[in-house]
Each structure stands twice: as structure tokens, then as C-alpha cells.
Amino acid sequence: MxxxxxxxxxxxxxxxxxxxxxxxxxxxxxxxxxxxxxxxxxxxxxxxxxxxxxxxxxxxxxxxxxxxxRDNPEYVMKHLKNNPKTTSLYVAQNGEEVISYQADVVRPLASTVKILIATEYAMQIERGRLNKESVVSLDDLKHHYFERTDGGAHEAWLESMTNEGKIKNNKVKLHDVAKGMIVYSSNANTDYLINLLGTASINERAKALGLTQHEEVYPIVGALFIPSHIKTGGMNDKQLVQALKKLPMETYHSLAEELSNALKEGALDFGDAAADLSMDVQKIWSDRLIGATANDYGKLMASISNDELPLVATEVLRDLLEWPMEMNESNQDRFTHLGMKGGSTSFVLTQALYAETLEGDKTEIVLLTDNLSPREVKLMQRNLNSFVSKLIGDEEFRHSVQQQLLEE
Structure with missing residues (x-):
């Protein structure tokens, strides 16, 4: 028995x-x-x-x-309505703003900021400064790879490159590195591209695009080393959190750049980061991620969707962002174009997209949320796609969201 x-x-x-x-x-x-x-x-x-x-x-x-x-788009709606201090929603249809809910408040973008980095990458290809067919050593990317800090994104990208036979002599094409940043959200690829493009060029691009409230871009992985860099002997976690909070943003950005350059040159080892970052320390990192407004990214998505950028740059960006059209073929039955990028941490969930239906209707949607609990992150992730889908295709639902948020 x-x-x-x-x-x-x-x-x-x-x-x-x-x-x-x-x-x-x-x-x-x-x-x-x-x-x-x-x-x-x-x-x-x-x-x-x-x-x-x-x-x-x-x-x-x-x-x-x-x-x-269960699939419940109303959950996202209720979270927005109940948390006006930590959420933003921007929706535009055919060039007309439909919903602007807390859309002028700067919030952490998480990986959604990679759209701006991709835009500068596309513009440098347009101007002949970069060749997307050039090759990049995987060893150079490895310098920026901090294990267990990106949810397995970089490893998943490497696996796909291996399966597709795109790794030759331990090298990959530059454009595949950019795709790894957007499709798989590899932070290692992101920091490599930030170093390649130059933070000054990326920040100038934001200004040129009219993103008036966009915070300055700095290396994402480099910032993960700041806690271990400033931690002194005998400093406990609470004291470390306080020290991080007191760091001026200008100093924080400079340290992230400095540490990223040290990684690039192989002068800094990931072992130097020592113990795993506590949730309190991760919260500081998350709060200090590059921020912008939903309005800014609504404007950026519209400029791509409406072909306002130069021809080559637009083609490069669409190739990077419109991965949902390839990954889910059913989208081709509904859309001519569908481009998006989202981001998340243990406390943040964001998404920006543009869509053009087969009938020619264009929609831009940007959702920014912050200060989420682990349960809220999971529920938002589970229901976000259905919420966005209904916003695009269901006029009655879109009107309901508009009215409920106006009441708030």
C-alpha cells in the first residue's frame, strides 16, 4: 500500500x-x-x-x-482607475488623442526605453554611420551580461541565434544584436548598443523627436553595479538603501557610465557585485530607471507608424518592432502593421505600441505603471494583451475606458 x-x-x-x-x-x-x-x-x-x-x-x-x-481586460481598467498616482494611459486613433490619463507624468520606462535606443540605431544606419550587416563578437556582448538579472532574456536570444545558425566564428550581425534588444529584451545587447551609439547621441535624438520630458539615457547594466561600488565595509542593507537614495541623479548617471565602460574594457568582473541585490535595493534601481511620459512615447510611436522618419530608418525600425506580426501569424489577419515593446521589473510594467488595421485605422497606445506588488505584476501581465486588443478593436470598450478614467 x-x-x-x-x-x-x-x-x-x-x-x-x-x-x-x-x-x-x-x-x-x-x-x-x-x-x-x-x-x-x-x-x-x-x-x-x-x-x-x-x-x-x-x-x-x-x-x-x-x-x-481567466482573461480579464477589466482588471487593467480597474487598476488604472484605482491608482491614478502610479499609472498612465495614452491612446490615439487616426491622429486624434482619445485617452490621456496622467499621460504627462514622468514614470520609469523599464525596457520600453529601448524603442528610443532602436530609433537612434536606425538613424545612424540611415546616415551611414553604422552598417547593420557588420559583425559583433559575442565576447564583447558578454562583458555586459549580468547573469540572472534579465529574466533569461539574453540566454534565450543566444539560444535562438544558435538554433537559426546565425553565430559564425563566435560573431553575430549587428542587426541581430538590435533584434535581441527589442524582441528578447536583452539588457546586455542594450548596454552594448548604448556604448556603440553614444548616450549623447541618444539623448539628442529624444530632443530632436520632441520628447520634451524624456530623462537622459544611461547604461542599464552599469547601474546594477552602483550598490556594490558605493557600499563600504560594515554597511548594512538599510544603510545602503539610504546611501543610494541620497545619490544625486547626475552622480548616479555618471557612475552607471563609468561602471559600464569598466565592463566594456574587461576591468570589472561580475563577481565584484558580490551578494544578490535585495528587493529594497532593486526598488531603488527600478525607481531610478530612465523615465518619460506616456505622451512622449505616444508621439514616438506615431512618428514611426506615420512614416515621419527617413525611409531607411523607418524600414529598420519596423523590422525591429513588428516582431508580433511574425511571432503570431494570426495578427496578419487583423493588422497591416503592429509594432511594440514592453518592459517590466518587480515593480514596473510598461508597454508602447502602434497598430494599423487592414482597414487602414491607426492606433497608438502607451501604458505605464509603477509601484506594483508581485501579484499585481502577474495579473497585469496576464491581462494586458486582451486589454490592449479591446482598446484597438472594440469601440464600445474604448469609450467605456475613456468615460471611467474621465470620471477619475
Whole structure:
């Protein structure tokens, strides 16, 4: 009997692992089904009291699972309405601003800032300063790769390059590096490009595009080394957080540049970062990420969608940003163009996109959220696509969002 129970338990656990890793079934759903199978396989389950107890547990878990797993665009709407101090939404259709909710407030962009970096990259190709067919050594990119700080993005990009046979003599094309920054959101590729393009050029590009409230760009990975750089012997985590908060932004930017250059030259080792960054320290890093307004990025997305940039630059940008058209072929049944880039940390979730339907209607949407809890991050991520999709294609829903946010 004990051997049988052990075999059943192991089989259920393996089944849950297979369901999640192989078939992509949500973890919570796989766990719930596994628990149900375990209960049903136990002969002691079939008594009145146990049936009542287990039935109640399954009902509670099922209700909770449905709440978490169901597609619910209204969740995003309610979060926006209930958190005006930490959220922004900008929506424009066919050149007309439809929703501007806290859209003039500067908030952290997270990886959405990579759209601006991609724009400067495209402009330098347009002007002949860069050749997208030139090659980049993977060793140069590795200098900027801080393990376990990008959610596996850089490793996923490298795996795709390997699978597609695009790595030759340990080198890849520059344009594939840019795609790794946008499609996979590799921070290593991002800091490499920031160094290549020059922060001054990127910041000037923001001004030239009329992004009046855009904060200055600085190396993302370089900033991760600031805590270990300023930490002195005997300084505890609370004191480190206070020291980081007191750093003027100008000093913070300079340190990020300095440390990024040290990484580039191989003069700084990732081991120097020592212990993992605490959540309090990560919060400082997240809060100090490059910021801008939803209005700024609505303007940037419109300039790309409306072909306001030079021809070559526009082609390069569309090739980088319109990955959803290739990754999800069903988008081709609805859109002529769909370009986007999102970003997230443990506290931030952002997204900027432009869309042009087969009927020729154009939409730009920018969503910026900050100070999220881990639960809120997950729920926002789960429901953001359906929220955005309904904003684009459902006039009644769009009007409802507009009215509810106007009331706020």
C-alpha cells in the first residue's frame, strides 16, 4: 500500500512538471489538477467528512485559479482607475488623442526605453554611420551580461541565434544584436548598443523627436553595479538603501557610465557585485530607471507608424518592432502593421505600441505603471494583451475606458 502511494505521488509530481515545462500549462492549473488526482487516488477520501473538506478546498482553489487565470481586460481598467498616482494611459486613433490619463507624468520606462535606443540605431544606419550587416563578437556582448538579472532574456536570444545558425566564428550581425534588444529584451545587447551609439547621441535624438520630458539615457547594466561600488565595509542593507537614495541623479548617471565602460574594457568582473541585490535595493534601481511620459512615447510611436522618419530608418525600425506580426501569424489577419515593446521589473510594467488595421485605422497606445506588488505584476501581465486588443478593436470598450478614467 505504501509503495503504491509513493508511486502515485511521484507520478503526479512528474505529471505536473511535464504539464508545465513540456505542454506550457499554467503552473497553478497543473497544481490544482494534480491535487485533485491525488485526492481521488486516496481511498480514505471517500468518507462523508473528507468529501466535504476536500470539496471545499477544491472549490476555493478553483475559484482562486479562475480569478487568476481567466482573461480579464477589466482588471487593467480597474487598476488604472484605482491608482491614478502610479499609472498612465495614452491612446490615439487616426491622429486624434482619445485617452490621456496622467499621460504627462514622468514614470520609469523599464525596457520600453529601448524603442528610443532602436530609433537612434536606425538613424545612424540611415546616415551611414553604422552598417547593420557588420559583425559583433559575442565576447564583447558578454562583458555586459549580468547573469540572472534579465529574466533569461539574453540566454534565450543566444539560444535562438544558435538554433537559426546565425553565430559564425563566435560573431553575430549587428542587426541581430538590435533584434535581441527589442524582441528578447536583452539588457546586455542594450548596454552594448548604448556604448556603440553614444548616450549623447541618444539623448539628442529624444530632443530632436520632441520628447520634451524624456530623462537622459544611461547604461542599464552599469547601474546594477552602483550598490556594490558605493557600499563600504560594515554597511548594512538599510544603510545602503539610504546611501543610494541620497545619490544625486547626475552622480548616479555618471557612475552607471563609468561602471559600464569598466565592463566594456574587461576591468570589472561580475563577481565584484558580490551578494544578490535585495528587493529594497532593486526598488531603488527600478525607481531610478530612465523615465518619460506616456505622451512622449505616444508621439514616438506615431512618428514611426506615420512614416515621419527617413525611409531607411523607418524600414529598420519596423523590422525591429513588428516582431508580433511574425511571432503570431494570426495578427496578419487583423493588422497591416503592429509594432511594440514592453518592459517590466518587480515593480514596473510598461508597454508602447502602434497598430494599423487592414482597414487602414491607426492606433497608438502607451501604458505605464509603477509601484506594483508581485501579484499585481502577474495579473497585469496576464491581462494586458486582451486589454490592449479591446482598446484597438472594440469601440464600445474604448469609450467605456475613456468615460471611467474621465470620471477619475
Amino acid at each position: 505504501e509503495i503504491r502511494k509513493a508511486i502515485v505521488t511521484v507520478a503526479i509530481v512528474l505529471g505536473i512538471i511535464m504539464a508545465v515545462l513540456v505542454f506550457g500549462i499554467p503552473y497553478l492549473l497543473a497544481l490544482l489538477v494534480g491535487l485533485l488526482v491525488f485526492i481521488l487516488s486516496d481511498e480514505k477520501t471517500y468518507t462523508k467528512n473528507r468529501l466535504l473538506i476536500y470539496g471545499s478546498i477544491i472549490l476555493l482553489l478553483g475559484t482562486g485559479g479562475y480569478t487568476v487565470l
